[in-house]
Amino acid sequence: MNHKLRTHIEEIVTLTDDEFDYVQENFITKKFKKHQFLIQEGEQVKYSYFVVSGLLKLVHTDDSGKQHIVSFAMENWWESDYLAYFNQSSATMSLECLEDTEVCCFTLKNYQTLCKEFQKMQYFFLQKANYGHIGSQRRILSLLTSNAQERYEQLLKEYPALFQRVPKSLLAAYLGVSRETLSRFSQ
């Protein structure tokens, strides 16, 4: 059932069966349909999520109604509005299904106790956080250094699967250009 979660964790730390059982108790599995919201802007953020299958977008809608995609989350990714999650404040970003999606839900309380009682898992989350930070910094650098067309080609190279799964208008919202401009790149 949760063997994808186990495999994922064991890429970083090894677990006995008993240990994984203990870890597993901290998660609830939920299924969502395309277009459903896991997190809605303005509301409390109860969980962070491990994506078992499907695809999510982490998105902020600005005053003029335009969407800006901070991140896509696919299989084996962790996602949430982490500021709202850790501070127990209300979300500034939504987390929405782009496909039918199955996730493991993780409350902050469970996160904290698991970290405290189980050093291995704390180390796992430390690794995840470090690499999450690095990934975000690389994205900042790409936004600063490259023009939209170059960013488009980098994305295409790094995540070719996305192009089969997401409409181009969303890729534009991720890259920070209008869909019209993105459309003119492909030629």
Add this chain to the structure above:
Amino acid sequence: MNHKLRTHIEEIVTLTDDEFDYVQENFITKKFKKHQFLIQEGEQVKYSYFVVSGLLKLVHTDDSGKQHIVSFAMENWWESDYLAYFNQSSATMSLECLEDTEVCCFTLKNYQTLCKEFQKMQYFFLQKANYGHIGSQRRILSLLTSNAQERYEQLLKEYPALFQRVPKSLLAAYLGVSRETLSRFSQ
């Protein structure tokens, strides 16, 4: 001597004198002059750094020679080219002094042993990594959502001290606009 480091750590976890002594043994203090490099693009990254005093820029220089500033690091900040640091690969960014700067240097080996042997410190670094990640995501969102002038005003509001300490051309390199464009905002 390192009481700034201790105060900083104790904002998140409490330490006895003995514990802090143990922690402290993992750091070397170094002083650098303005314009010196702590990390140079292309070279190995031996340390991550805790800034005791002074100011640094984390910067990438592109093929055309233009600088792009990923981050400023001031007092009480941790900084490095973390991808290169954790993977023991060569740096894609430089870390350079904008002022005379004192840092505590932290090897990867010490980081790893400290995390393993001392759960409290692992928790401290987990918190730092999480908030680092959140900070980077907020920057991404700001780059996507706001135009250069709005980003300028956000920066002015969040870090007014920067404007006393750095030339505007560097703020431009942080905001992702040319210095001429930035100059036209102030009016």
Add this chain to the structure above:
DNA sequence: CGCGCGATTGAGTAATTTCAAATCTAGTGG
């Protein structure tokens, strides 16, 4: 005074956005 560095200004150019319209595509029901 004169140098050097940073900041500003101006003008022309390039890139991107916006708005509107046209086109394409996949799925639905007849």
Add this chain to the structure above:
DNA sequence: CCACTAGATTTGAAATTACTCAATCGCGCG
């Protein structure tokens, strides 16, 4: 199988924004 529709994509043209390059300004310091 075809027509229809909704959503996605493309195209065009005008307007806006930012960039580049060059020249000028301002200020602190030897």
